[in-house]
Amino acid sequence: MDSAILPLPEPSFLPCMVTALAEGNAPAISPALTLTIACAVSAIALVFLMRPGPRGVRVAATVGGLAAFAVLVVEVLKRAGSGDGLPPIFPVVFGFIGLAGAVRMITHPRPVFAALYFILVVIATAALFLLLGAEFMAFALIIVYAGAILITYMFVLMLAQQSPTEQDGGAWYDRVPREAGSAVLLGFVMLASLSEAYFSKSAQSFRDDVSERTAVIGANEAWERLDAMPKLMLTTAREAFNASWKPAAPDTPRPEVVEVVRNADGGALRTLGDTAGVEVRLSDGSSQFVELTAEFLPDNGRQVGVDLVSKYPAGLEIAGVVLLMALFGAVVLARKQIELGEDERRGLAGMRRFTVEGEAGGTGGVR
Amino acid sequence: MNPIELASIQPDFGAALLAAADAGTVNMALLMSALLFTCGLVGFLSRRNMIIMFLCTELMFQAAALAMIAFGAVHHDVSGQVFVIFILTIAAAEAALALGLIVLLYRRRETLDSEAWSELKDA
Numbered sequence: 001m002d003s004a005i006l007p008l009p010e011p012s013f014l015p016c017m018v019t020a021l022a023e024g025n026a027p028a029i030s031p032a033l034t035l036t037i038a039c040a041v042s043a044i045a046l047v048f049l050m051r052p053g054p055r056g057v058r059v060a061a062t063v064g065g066l067a068a069f070a071v072l073v074v075e076v077l078k079r080a081g082s083g084d085g086l087p088p089i090f091p092v093v094f095g096f097i098g099l100a101g102a103v104r105m106i107t108h109p110r111p112v113f114a115a116l117y118f119i120l121v122v123i124a125t126a127a128l129f130l131l132l133g134a135e136f137m138a139f140a141l142i143i144v145y146a147g148a149i150l151i152t153y154m155f156v157l158m159l160a161q162q163s164p165t166e167q168d169g170g171a172w173y174d175r176v177p178r179e180a181g182s183a184v185l186l187g188f189v190m191l192a193s194l195s196e197a198y199f200s201k202s203a204q205s206f207r208d209d210v211s212e213r214t215a216v217i218g219a220n221e222a223w224e225r226l227d228a229m230p231k232l233m234l235t236t237a238r239e240a241f242n243a244s245w246k247p248a249a250p251d252t253p254r255p256e257v258v259e260v261v262r263n264a265d266g267g268a269l270r271t272l273g274d275t276a277g278v279e280v281r282l283s284d285g286s287s288q289f290v291e292l293t294a295e296f297l298p299d300n301g302r303q304v305g306v307d308l309v310s311k312y313p314a315g316l317e318i319a320g321v322v323l324l325m326a327l328f329g330a331v332v333l334a335r336k337q338i339e340l341g342e343d344e345r346r347g348l349a350g351m352r353r354f355t356v357e358g359e360a361g362g363t364g365g366v367r
Numbered sequence: 368m369n370p371i372e373l374a375s376i377q378p379d380f381g382a383a384l385l386a387a388a389d390a391g392t393v394n395m396a397l398l399m400s401a402l403l404f405t406c407g408l409v410g411f412l413s414r415r416n417m418i419i420m421f422l423c424t425e426l427m428f429q430a431a432a433l434a435m436i437a438f439g440a441v442h443h444d445v446s447g448q449v450f451v452i453f454i455l456t457i458a459a460a461e462a463a464l465a466l467g468l469i470v471l472l473y474r475r476r477e478t479l480d481s482e483a484w485s486e487l488k489d490a
Contacts, residue, residue, distance in 0.1 A: 050413060076398045080390040091395035099402050102426060106410030106419075114419055118426065121403070125429050128396050132440040137448045141432070144455050149425065149462045156466045157418055160473040173415035173480035183412035191405040198397045218443025300445070307445045308452065315449075319456040326460030333467035 034075055035199065036192045042068035043188035049107045050180040069099060072195070079199050091131055098124030109175045115153050122146045136301035216274050219294035222303060223276045227269045228310045232298065234260050237278050240296045241288070255282040257290075396437035404430035416479050417472065421465045428458045 045065035048057055073092055101120035108114045122145045129138035177183075226233055238257040245254055260268045261279040268278045270289075277291040297303065308316060340348070347353050407426030414420055432451045439447020469479070476483045 046409065050409075072398060072402075073395070076394045077391050080394040088389065088391035088395060091392045095395050095399045098399055099406075102403050102406040105426070106406055106414065106423065111416055111418055114422060118422055121426065121429065125399075125403075125433055128399060128433060129436055131392050132396055132436050134436045134439070134448045134451075137432075137436060137451050140452070140455065144459065145425070145429075149459060152462055152466055153418065153422060156469060160418070160470060160479055171416075171478075171480070173478075173482065174419075176415070177413040178415050178482070180413045183409050186412065187405040187409040190408065191401055194401045194404075195398070198401065199394065215443050221444065300448075303445045304448050304452070307449050311446065312449055312453075315453060319453055322460050323456060326463045330463040330467040333464065333471055 031075065031079075032196060032200065034071065035195050038068045038071040038075070039188050039192040039195065041065075042072075043184050043191075046103065046107075046188075047180055047184045049103065050177045050184070052109075052175055065103070069096070076195075076199055088131075091128060094124045094127040094131070098128070111157050111174060112154070115150060115157065119146045119150055122150075134300065136304050215294060219297060220271060220274070220276045222297055223269055223292055225306055225310050226298070227267050229306055230260070230268075232302075232306070233268060233278065236292070236296055236298065237280050237290055240292055241280060241290045243296075244290065255284040255286075257281075258283050261287060393437050393441055396433055396440075400430045400433040400437065402430075403427075403433065415481055417469050417481050418466075418479060420481065421462070421469070424461065424465075425458060428454055428461075 042065050045061040045068065048061035049065070073095070077088070077092075098121050101117045101124060105114045105117040105121065108117060122141060126138040126141045129135075129141060226236070234257070237260050241257050242254070247254070257280045259281050261281055262268045269292075270277055270279065275291055277289050279287055280290050281287045298306070343353050404427050407423045407430060410423035410426065411420050414423065432454045435447040435450045435454070437447075439445065439450075472484065473479060
């Protein structure tokens with residue numbers, strides 16, 4: 001099953017490891033070492049991709065990098081223990097698109113194309129956000145990054161970049177990287193240790209948490225936050241009640257939820273074990289306990305909003321201050337310094353000028 | 368996967384897209400976040416064009432945001448997504464300031480090469 005995720009590279013490349021993985025056997029090398037070796041191979045490939053070189057070398061480096069990426073993906077998915085079900089094909093596809101965009105971005109000699117490849121990375125990341133259930137942030141990312149920040153970069157490129165003339169293919173400093181070898185070495189030492197930290201056996205214990213039980217606990221925590229929003233709680237309780245209501249006799253009209261009963265401290269949520277719910281008062285005078293399950297939780301955007309204002313109000317304010325300071329800073333930095341003489345400064349300040357109009361420097365000031 | 372299997376999952380595209388994240392998706396997102404961060408770091412260290420260097424810092428921001436969302440999905444907690452809002456804020460502020468700086472530096476030296484400012488380093 002694992003071998004179906006990505007087309008496996010030629011058997012000539014890393015033969016023993018690839019064939020062992022394709023057959024599903026435990027490879028002769030230990031799994032931790034496999035990750036490290038794949039990282040090292042992709043590092044070497046990246047060095048060759050960053051330097052200007054003959055076409056054959058670049059193609060070989062691309063193939064080697066793809067093979068290393070395939071090994072990484074197979075190894076990482078194996079550790080997730082999702083070998084029995086369908087392989088997560090969409091994450092792999094979007095991950096591949098994002099990685100290809102990122103590599104092309106740091107290797108492309110033309111800055112405008114690098115910026116365009118970055119948009120590709122943003123879109124692939126947004127797709128991964130969608131797959132992880134973060135719909136609001138996915139679209140916010142596309143709007144803010146691809147729509148706003150990248151346009152600013154494009155403007156600055158337009159202002160500051162000399163367009164490449166004739167056949168030289170752009171400026172010298174865009175074509176030749178600086179210290180590519182040591183930069184890649186540093187980056188991939190970090191990548192190897194990071195992947196070991198993420199995907200070692202002890203770190204992967206979180207996959208036992210991705211279970212129904214955690215989902216219930218997470219939903220109950222979300223209900224607790226929602227408890228601070230009385231109006232939203234009332235509409236949600238109404239929805240939950242309407243969905244769960246069954247008439248005692250066939251022609252009984254359905255009573256309406258009038259209000260949510262609140263404790264002395266203002267909270268309405270009651271939890272019995274894993275069950276969360278609220279007490280509601282109905283229009284026929286009776287009251288009833290309505291169970292709140294995860295399916296009645298508000299949509300993702302609303303949950304993010306509730307979390308933002310109920311848990312992180314100070315962070316929200318500070319973010320506003322940071323944006324304001326960035327605005328001032330950008331204005332101060334980009335302002336052009338104009339040399340003014342003593343006399344012009346007096347004129348601008350509304351004071352009387354020394355020179356009379358018509359003489360040198362006098363351009364219609366106060367007489 | 369053979370073509371028949373692939374065709375059979377096509378109608379469920381929306382459902383597959385919006386289903387709760389499983390461990391494979393989370394692992395893939397974590398791997399992507401590590402790889403994107405590495406690419407950003409390598410690009411920042413080895414490119415000479417100052418605009419590309421700051422574009423690479425944006426790449427590292429992306430990687431951090433992806434890791435936040437992935438771990439938020441593990442814990443069924445939307446706080447990870449709220450942190451991404453803050454990351455976006457900081458990224459926007461950083462882009463505005465960095466680009467202002469770059470325009471300023473470009474006006475002084477008429478080049479985007481970061482080596483033009485290498486006399487700023489000590490020794």
